[in-house]
Amino acid sequence: MGSRVRTDVFAKATRGVAIDSDFIIDPRKITYVIADTQPVAYECAVEPAWLDYNNHMNVAYYSLAFDQAGEEFVKEFGMGLEYTERTQNSWMVLEAHLTYQNEARLGERLRIETRVLDFNHKLAHLYQEMYRDSVLLATQEQMMLHVSLATRRAADFAPEVLTLLTALHARQRKLPRPGSVGRPLGIKHKA
Secondary structure, three states: OOEEOOHHHHHHHOOOOOOOOOOEEOHHHHHHHHHOOOOEEEEEEOOHHHEOOOOOEOHHHHHHHHHHHHHHHHHOOOOOHHHHHHHOEEEEEEEEEEEEOOOOOOOOEEEEEEEEEEEOOOEEEEEEEEEEOOEEEEEEEEEEEEEEOOOOEEOOOOHHHHHHHHHHHHHHOOOOOOOOOOOOOOOOOOO
């Protein structure tokens, strides 16, 4: 399925991203990542079970929708169920911060865009925005940790995953940094 990619060619294609070693990857995914300068999008609809007594989407289901989008996001880079079964590695969220700007109602189509803000060999700082058409409904910022399910401890990303994250981050860092990233939660008191 995969092919050997020469790192000098891949680094040139990713506009200067340095890659340390050769590895096996699916070249179709490289094409997708290199061509994609926008966040990775996921779509779903507000389901009846997601509504609360205010007749709008309950806060818990915003988290569910963001999680579903995150599951699809990691599949794009080889970290889906097959990866977990094959490697006994997966990902877990260490911290998440949601903001709510507008309501979502029954049956409305939601688009969730996910992007990588930063990463290292074990962590990825992700940012997601939820839209109804062009209306921003909510945002989520999260710190994702790559883990070994055998040890239940942090583990380095597999080389092919790390390379794809590197390429995506190199492209997406040209996008403006969202203003809500890193925003603290608290009540401002008058001095």
